[in-house]
Amino acid sequence: MRVSRASVGLVATLILSGACGAAAGDGGGDTDLPTRGAGPFGKLEPDPATPVEEPVLLADPDGLEHWRAPVILAEGEGAYVVVFAAAGLGGTVIRRAEGVSLTHGPTDVRPLLEPEESWEATRMDHPSLVFPGAGESVGLFYEAGAGAIGYAESGDGLSFERFPANPVLVGDELEEGRRLGEPAAVWHQGDLWLYYSALDMGAIFVARFPGGDLANPERLDADARTPGRNPVLGPNPFAEQFDESGVGAPFVRITSKAGRPVFDLWYGGWGSDGRPTVGFAGSLDGLVFKRFDENPVLPAGGVTETDPAVITRDIGALMLFTQRPESGPEVIGAALH
Amino acid sequence: MRVRRHMVGGGCGLPTGASRPWRSAGLLALLLGAVAGRAGANPVDAFGMGSRGIALGGAHTALAHDVSANYYNPAGVVARKDLSIEIGYLYAAPTLRLNGRDLEVDVTRGLTAGVVAPGAIGPFRFAFGVALFLPDERVSRVRAMPREQPQFMYYDNRPQRVYLATNLAVQIVPGLYIGGGATFMSRTKGSLELGGQISFPDPEAESDLRLDLDVDLKALRYPQAGILWEPVSWLSVGLTYRHRFVLELKQEFRIAGNVVGQDGGGTILRDGFFGLTSYSTNLFQPRQVALGLGARPGARWLLAFDLVWAQWSEFINPGSRLQMDFDLGPFTDLVDMGSQPNPPSPRYTDTFNPRFGVEWIPWKVPKAALALRLGYAFEPSPAPPQRSRSMNLVDNHKHHLSAGLGIALTRLIGALDRPFELDLHFAYLHMQRRAHRKLDPADPVGDYVSDGFLLSMGITMRLRFQ
Numbered sequence: 001m002r003v004s005r006a007s008v009g010l011v012a013t014l015i016l017s018g019a020c021g022a023a024a025g026d027g028g029g030d031t032d033l034p035t036r037g038a039g040p041f042g043k044l045e046p047d048p049a050t051p052v053e054e055p056v057l058l059a060d061p062d063g064l065e066h067w068r069a070p071v072i073l074a075e076g077e078g079a080y081v082v083v084f085a086a087a088g089l090g091g092t093v094i095r096r097a098e099g100v101s102l103t104h105g106p107t108d109v110r111p112l113l114e115p116e117e118s119w120e121a122t123r124m125d126h127p128s129l130v131f132p133g134a135g136e137s138v139g140l141f142y143e144a145g146a147g148a149i150g151y152a153e154s155g156d157g158l159s160f161e162r163f164p165a166n167p168v169l170v171g172d173e174l175e176e177g178r179r180l181g182e183p184a185a186v187w188h189q190g191d192l193w194l195y196y197s198a199l200d201m202g203a204i205f206v207a208r209f210p211g212g213d214l215a216n217p218e219r220l221d222a223d224a225r226t227p228g229r230n231p232v233l234g235p236n237p238f239a240e241q242f243d244e245s246g247v248g249a250p251f252v253r254i255t256s257k258a259g260r261p262v263f264d265l266w267y268g269g270w271g272s273d274g275r276p277t278v279g280f281a282g283s284l285d286g287l288v289f290k291r292f293d294e295n296p297v298l299p300a301g302g303v304t305e306t307d308p309a310v311i312t313r314d315i316g317a318l319m320l321f322t323q324r325p326e327s328g329p330e331v332i333g334a335a336l337h
Numbered sequence: 338m339r340v341r342r343h344m345v346g347g348g349c350g351l352p353t354g355a356s357r358p359w360r361s362a363g364l365l366a367l368l369l370g371a372v373a374g375r376a377g378a379n380p381v382d383a384f385g386m387g388s389r390g391i392a393l394g395g396a397h398t399a400l401a402h403d404v405s406a407n408y409y410n411p412a413g414v415v416a417r418k419d420l421s422i423e424i425g426y427l428y429a430a431p432t433l434r435l436n437g438r439d440l441e442v443d444v445t446r447g448l449t450a451g452v453v454a455p456g457a458i459g460p461f462r463f464a465f466g467v468a469l470f471l472p473d474e475r476v477s478r479v480r481a482m483p484r485e486q487p488q489f490m491y492y493d494n495r496p497q498r499v500y501l502a503t504n505l506a507v508q509i510v511p512g513l514y515i516g517g518g519a520t521f522m523s524r525t526k527g528s529l530e531l532g533g534q535i536s537f538p539d540p541e542a543e544s545d546l547r548l549d550l551d552v553d554l555k556a557l558r559y560p561q562a563g564i565l566w567e568p569v570s571w572l573s574v575g576l577t578y579r580h581r582f583v584l585e586l587k588q589e590f591r592i593a594g595n596v597v598g599q600d601g602g603g604t605i606l607r608d609g610f611f612g613l614t615s616y617s618t619n620l621f622q623p624r625q626v627a628l629g630l631g632a633r634p635g636a637r638w639l640l641a642f643d644l645v646w647a648q649w650s651e652f653i654n655p656g657s658r659l660q661m662d663f664d665l666g667p668f669t670d671l672v673d674m675g676s677q678p679n680p681p682s683p684r685y686t687d688t689f690n691p692r693f694g695v696e697w698i699p700w701k702v703p704k705a706a707l708a709l710r711l712g713y714a715f716e717p718s719p720a721p722p723q724r725s726r727s728m729n730l731v732d733n734h735k736h737h738l739s740a741g742l743g744i745a746l747t748r749l750i751g752a753l754d755r756p757f758e759l760d761l762h763f764a765y766l767h768m769q770r771r772a773h774r775k776l777d778p779a780d781p782v783g784d785y786v787s788d789g790f791l792l793s794m795g796i797t798m799r800l801r802f803q
Contacts, residue, residue, distance in 0.1 A: 029493045032438035033486060036783035257436055258772035258784035282779035290779040 034257070037310060037317030038264065038280040039297025041335035050103045057082075057320065058097055058106065058332035064088060066330035068322035069126040069182075069249075072311040073157075078102070080311070081157075082320065083112060083127050083140075084332060091115055091122030094142060096158070102318075102334060113142070113152060113160055119167055120144035126249070126307070130185040130192065132212060139185070147171060147179025147199055151214055168214045169196065169207060175229045177201045182307075184250040187212075188261060193286060195232065195250040195265070202246020203231035204267060206286065222287040233267060233281055233289050242296045243269025243279055249307045254286075265289055266319070268306030269296070276306040278321060298335055305333070379500050379522060379622060380445060380470050381408050383492060384429050387449070388760035388797040392741025393694025394712020396641035398629025399565065399575035403799060404451030407468035407502040410575045410629070411516030412565035414453045414466035415506035418803070419755060421453040425797035427470070433489045433768070433789035435731070442493050447472035449797065462508040466518070470500040487729035487782060490720065492791065498522060498620070502561070517562035522582070522620070527552035528589035535596050542599050557584060559622070575629040581651060584620035589613070606666045617657035623687075623719075624648040637701070641694035649685040649719030654730070656680030683730050685719040692737075708743035710762075723773040726780050731787045733768040740764075755801035766791040 043055035053059075058067050066087040073081035082097045093114045099107030115124050126143040138157045144150050148167035152160035171178040177200030184195040192209040194217070207217040223230040233250075236243045249268035254261050263283040270276040278298035281289035298305055304324035311318050316337045323333040387405030390397035397409040404423040406413030429445040451468035499522070506516025528551045536543035559582035567573045593610035597603065629643040658679050665672060692714040700707040713736070720732035741762035748754070770788040 029433075029440050029442040029488060030486065031441040032435075033440065034435045034438070034782055034785040036781050038779070038781055038783075255783070258774045258786055260774060260784070262778065262784055280779065282777075282783075284778045288778075290777065292779045292781070294781070 035316060035337070036264065036282070037312050037337055038266075038282070038292050038294075039278075039337055040294060041278075041298050041317075041319050041337045043299070043333060043335045044102065047103075052103065052105055055333040055335060056323065056331045057100060057102070057334045058084065060086070060329060060331075063328060067332050068330045069307045070309045070320040070322070070332045071127050071129050072309050072318070072320055073129065074311060082106070082332070083129060085125045085127060087123075087125070087330075092125045094124050094127050094140070102336075110158075112158070113140070115144065117150075117162065117166065119148060120150065121146065124150075126182045128183045128185050130187065132192075141168075141183035141185050141194065143181035143183060147181055149180055149183045149194070149196060163214055165215055168209075169194065169217055171198065171200070172219070175201070175231070176205055182249045184252045186252050186254050188254055188286060193252075195252050197248035197250065198231065199248065201231070201234075202248065202270075203234040204247055204250045204265075205229075205231045220287060222289075232283070232287055233265065236269070236291070240271075241269075242271050242277055242300070243267075243291075244271045245274070246270055247279075249276075251308045251310060253310065260284070261286075263289070264310075266297070266308035266310055268308065270306075275300070275304050278305060278308045278319070297337075379520070379620070380447070380472070380498065381468075381500050381502075382622060384427060384445070384764075384793055386468060386470070387423070388425060388741055388762040388795045389710065389743060391764055391793070391795065392710035392712055392739050392743075392760070392762040393641050393696065394643075394692045394714040394737055394739050395645075396629060396643040396692035396694040396712060396714070398563070398577050398627045398643050399573040399631035400629070400639070400641055401575075404449075404453055404466065404468050406453070406506075406516075406563075407451060407466045407504050407518070409627070410563035410565055410577045411466065411504035411518050411561055412506050412514040412563040412575065414504055414516055415455060415462055415464035415508055415514050416565055416567070417453075418455055418462075419453075419801040420455060420803070421799060421801050423449070423451050423797055423799045425449040425760075425795060427793065427795040429791060429793035431489075431492050431789065431791040433492060433787075433791075435487055435787050436785045439789075440489065442489060443474075445472065446474075449795075464506050464516075466502075466504040466506070466516075468500075468502045472498065485727055485729060485782065487723070487731055487785065487787075489787070489789075490730045490732050491735075504561070512567040514565045515563070516565075517560065519558040519560050520579075522557050522559070522584060527587075528591070530590075531592040531594075533594045535594060536599050537596050537602075537605055539599060543597070546594070557582065571633040573629075573631040575627075575631075577625075577627040577629075579622070579625040579627075581624035581648060582620075582622050583618055583653060586615075586617045586619040588615045606668065609665050610663060611665070612662040614660045615657045616660070618653045618655040621652055621655075623651065637698040639694075639696035641692075641696075643690075643692035643714075645690040645692065647688045647690065647719070650687050652683055652685040652719065654680035654683050654728075656727075681725070681727060683728060684721055686721070688717050688719045690714060690716045696743075704747045706743075706745045706756075708745075710739075710741040710743065712739040712741075712764075713737060714739075718771075722771065724776045726775065726777045729773075729782060731773070733771045733787055733789070736767040736769065738765045738767070755803060758799040758801070760797040760799070762793075762795050764791075764793045766793070 046054045069085045071083045079099050079101045082100045086095050094112045096112045097106035097109045124142050124144045128141040130139040132139045138154045140152050149169040150166040151163040151168050154160040171180045176198040179199040180196050181199050182197040192212045195206045207219045221229045222232045233247050235246050247267050247269045251266045253264045263286045265281045268276040269279045277296045277300045279295040280292040280297045283289040305321050307322035309320045319335045324330045385391035385395045386408040390405045401409035401413040402416045431442045433442045448471045453466045455464040502520040504518030530549040531546050533546040559580040561579045563577035565575045591612040596606040625647045627645040632640045694712040696710045698708045716735040718732040718734050723729050743760045745756040745758045747756045768789040772786050774784050
């Protein structure tokens with residue numbers, strides 16, 4: 001009997017997967033399975049039927065500005081509001097894109113915040129949203145100036161008022177170094193927890209604002225057993241890892257599916273080649289994080305990819321991220337888990 | 338010939354110098370190593386047999402005298418002198434949820450049928466019994482999912498198969514009966530062998546392979562036995578033993594032959610082979626002992642109680658164990674398949690399941706009678722909370738609530754001098770909410786909550802002949 005390799009492969013697959021049951025298509029029991037959403041993520045595949053250039057969802061139509069550091073707000077059925085930073089010759093500002101979906105670009109892009117105060121210089125970058133109260137109230141942390149973190153709040157999500165004592169956090173010039181940025185804020189047990197990058201150290205730290213009182217940050221130590229203050233995530237101590245040289249750009253989410261909070265942390269990490277990609281780590285207390293075994297969760301694509309922002313969908317999760325192509329300005333891409 | 342043998346559970350790496358067929362085999366190994374069978378028990382264990390027994394909460398070990406005795410207590414098939422023929426239907430719809438989302442586990446529905454045929458040689462009484470559950474959709478099912486994928490162990494794969502029980506029972510003395518027999522299940526065994534010549538570097542070009550395929554559906558038997566004692570007319574005691582059985586799934590893949598260079602490039606590897614065998618547990622039934630009591634405190638009342646011990650501590654992780662054998666000649670030492678330990682023990686524990694039933698006859702006239710039935714059973718879960726990363730064999734504590742009615746009509750048809758009996762049941766199974774908190778903070782599945790319910794209904798029609 002002479003058979004082609006393709007036939008052999010087909011038969012082998014049918015027999016071994018069918019008989020062993022690897023093909024689970026016939027029959028239920030595997031619908032809507034629980035998932036952490038950690039990854040791996042697959043970037044959107046190019047689709048000539050859509051007007052977007054997958055995996056890119058958001059990019060300056062003129063190709064002049066860097067669009068980066070997205071934050072996702074679920075809006076309606078399959079469409080999102082995305083808050084992001086736009087960096088051009090005049091500085092870096094924060095904008096809001098409406099009606100972003102996986103098949104078409106935004107229906108509207110409008111300015112949200114621009115540098116005004118002296119400490120902000122010409123740069124407001126890396127927005128992070130929190131919801132401090134009921135209704136439409138939105139809080140926004142941002143990186144600005146030479147490396148500090150500020151806060152603004154809005155009642156409608158459109159016009160923001162700055163915290164009078166900005167910046168709320170500056171580098172301690174010890175473990176953190178001088179420049180801080182890339183904030184990621186979450187509420188936990190009535191307190192506001194702010195994760196941020198120590199930009200000079202390649203590490204992620206956390207501070208807590210008890211009851212949301214921005215005037216009194218408490219810098220937390222992720223490992224009280226050792227002297228000095230420890231980051232919640234530092235460069236990977238193991239060699240030849242994608243994040244062995246440094247980590248940053250945290251995105252934090254707290255879930256509680258079995259009666260206890262669990263912290264999910266997506267982050268950008270970079271190795272000896274200096275090209276960041278995205279990894280995941282989890283924690284039960286928000287301080288001690290364990291890296292995901294299958295890191296990185298975003299396949300390296302030969303370009304720089306960082307600034308993850310994740311939102312859970314009906315099935316799986318959607319990640320937006322900053323992609324820096326070999327040429328041209330930064331853009332915002334999408335990947336699905 | 339150098340042969341290497343590896344026991345692996347998934348994950349392998351081949352050096353870049355390996356040829357594509359061997360790489361394909363490696364990928365196949367990865368595929369197989371990443372899947373887990375599904376194990377539970379049989380459909381009758383899951384839902385019961387016969388509408389009367391189910392309506393009584395499954396407390397039927399001391400009361401089953403009909404076809405359902407083939408499951409509940411084989412001794413019961415000889416307790417009555419009538420030839421009994423039954424046919425019925427069972428429908429069970431599960432709603433099993435993880436984090437509030439229905440996994441859409443398949444509905445189970447199927448035909449039940451059976452015969453109890455008594456006989457006597459002088460004073461020596463005996464009876465044969467046969468019971469069958471025939472699913473509507475599948476005669477048998479072999480199914481596996483990725484090893485770490487959450488799955489409800491009791492109901493996912495459990496009911497999707499034929500159940501056939503045969504028994505022989507004898508009367509020792511009036512009121513004391515023993516019986517035993519075998520239950521038949523089906524299992525699958527398969528192998529695939531490729532042999533011949535594979536061209537390198539492009540296998541599409543000049544490969545010449547023979548294919549041998551062998552897949553068997555084989556019967557597997559396990560025994561059961563029971564004793565039934567009716568010391569007085571209002572009391573019966575039953576004891577049943579059901580043996581443990583495991584449906585092992587063994588699948589083999591082997592590719593053997595020469596690797597030759599293209600365009601007359603000569604033989605690169607002569608008589609090489611790569612063999613892969615996957616072992617997994619497709620179905621598991623624990624050893625069980627059921628003790629039952631039946632009491633009739635009055636002419637119209639019947640009380641039933643069962644206590645069932647199930648040896649779930651022997652439950653085997655259905656995750657596949659892989660064995661690889663290969664001889665790649667001079668390249669053998671270059672191949673590193675890696676290794677991974679066998680699936681860990683699921684650490685299930687034995688259970689004691691109490692079952693209660695009550696039957697009341699509110700209406701009885703010479704030619705007809707109506708019986709109402711209620712039942713409750715508690716089935717504690719043998720499974721611990723699923724906390725480790727590789728373990729998601731989910732189960733919950735189960736509360737069974739059941740109700741039913743029975744109608745007996747005498748002289749329905751002139752030729753039938755024995756009652757025609759019709760039993761109906763409706764059952765609700767509540768799966769108690771359970772939280773599974775993972776030890777690993779970076780677990781890919783994360784914490785989850787399991788709960789759900791299962792609705793079942795059925796009908797059994799019985800004809801008796803003297």
